[in-house]
Amino acid sequence: MGEGGVRVPAAAPGSLKVFKGGKMNRVRRWWRVWTHYLRYKLASPPLSFANYFITVKCNLKCIYCPVRTDTGSKIFDYCSSSRRELSTEEAKRAMEELGKLGTLWISFSGGEPLLRPDLEEIADKARREGMFTILDTNATLITKRRARTLSRVFDSAVVSLQGMERKNDEMRGKGTWRRTMRGIEFLKESGCEVGVNFILTNLNLGEIEEVVNFLRERVDHLFFNPVCEAKGFMPTREQVRWLEGKLFELKREHGNFLSNSSEHLRAIVRYLRGERVVECEPFTLHVSLMPNGDLCGCFYPFPVGKVGEGLEEVRLRGKKKREELWRECGGCANSSYFHVTRLFRGSPFYLLERRFSP
Numbered sequence: 004m005g006e007g008g009v010r011v012p013a014a015a016p017g018s019l020k021v022f023k024g025g026k027m028n029r030v031r032r033w034w035r036v037w038t039h040y041l042r043y044k045l046a047s048p049p050l051s052f053a054n055y056f057i058t059v060k061c062n063l064k065c066i067y068c069p070v071r072t073d074t075g076s077k078i079f080d081y082c083s084s085s086r087r088e089l090s091t092e093e094a095k096r097a098m099e100e101l102g103k104l105g106t107l108w109i110s111f112s113g114g115e116p117l118l119r120p121d122l123e124e125i126a127d128k129a130r131r132e133g134m135f136t137i138l139d140t141n142a143t144l145i146t147k148r149r150a151r152t153l154s155r156v157f158d159s160a161v162v163s164l165q166g167m168e169r170k171n172d173e174m175r176g177k178g179t180w181r182r183t184m185r186g187i188e189f190l191k192e193s194g195c196e197v198g199v200n201f202i203l204t205n206l207n208l209g210e211i212e213e214v215v216n217f218l219r220e221r222v223d224h225l226f227f228n229p230v231c232e233a234k235g236f237m238p239t240r241e242q243v244r245w246l247e248g249k250l251f252e253l254k255r256e257h258g259n260f261l262s263n264s265s266e267h268l269r270a271i272v273r274y275l276r277g278e279r280v281v282e283c284e285p286f287t288l289h290v291s292l293m294p295n296g297d298l299c300g301c302f303y304p305f306p307v308g309k310v311g312e313g314l315e316e317v318r319l320r321g322k323k324k325r326e327e328l329w330r331e332c333g334g335c336a337n338s339s340y341f342h343v344t345r346l347f348r349g350s351p352f353y354l355l356e357r358r359f360s361p
């Protein structure tokens with residue numbers, strides 16, 4: 004047992020050494036991504052990306068977040084209707100099922116995943132099942148000690164930040180920015196790769212350049228996502244026109260530090276203009292595991308089964324309902340699903356230029 008009741012997994016025999024950083028990690032990653040790519044092209048795609056929303060609980064209440072704030076989204080109703088979370092053992096069995104389907108990447112998000120004291124134990128299990136683990140966090144709860152245990156079981160971390168201090172705190176709560184930056188520092192000190200996820204809303208567009216410049220030497224990469232399922236925060240037409248030029252200017256200047264592909268930046272602009280963007284393959288390339296064990300194709304709450312029912316069967320059921328899901332969700336330009344889909348649908352050159360992570 005570690006700090007604050009956090010359950011720290013025992014040193015992993017072999018698996019952590021193989022996956023943690025360095026050359027072996029890269030070679031193995033290359034091999035697995037290319038194998039998946041070829042299998043996709045041969046029309047037998049293995050599952051590639053899973054998003055485990057491990058809890059809906061969060062220590063923050065960001066104004067644009069459809070999980071914690073009623074932004075008029077079905078996500079809020081869904082998350083409010085069930086507070087049940089999988090137990091540690093149930094979650095570990097789910098990791099086994101995902102591993103058997105060949106899942107390459109798994110992202111742990113929420114809510115705030117650090118609120119689960121068994122997070123490291125479950126992430127460790129995912130790693131032992133051969134998945135590359137990503138932590139999606141607001142980083143405000145990260146202490147020096149927790150950063151050390153996290154960096155043992157996560158290949159990389161994604162931290163959400165929504166502007167410079169004043170703007171970020173206006174949207175997420177006073178003192179959040181400083182705590183997030185401190186969490187980032189602890190993660191970096193412990194050797195974790197850290198990316199920042201910046202959600203583009205009508206409130207914070209003006210900050211993007213300053214944030215990119217500020218973070219350039221402090222994190223490994225940064226990417227943008229458009230606000231989703233929160234209509235009151237959609238940028239105006241004029242803001243979108245300005246944004247289009249600015250995003251590409253930043254991409255030219257910062258290259259791969261801005262880890263959105265050019266295709267994704269174009270998709271963000273189309274989405275914010277009100278066009279329907281559907282660049283995903285739910286249940287084929289990606290699934291989501293909800294806190295209560297429901298299985299969906301992505302973050303949108305459209306459950307087609309439960310973990311424990313046999314993931315392959317649920318996946319087949321989901322594939323048949325994909326058209327219905329696309330009609331209901333209306334599209335999105337979420338970076339994870341977009342990049343996983345493009346990675347496999349595109350030419351090998353896209354694969355070569357992308358970092359191997361959704």
Ligand code: SF4
Nearest residue numbers: 283301303332334335
């Ligand atoms: S377009 Fe719809 S189905 Fe596809 S990832 Fe977005 S919300 Fe999910």
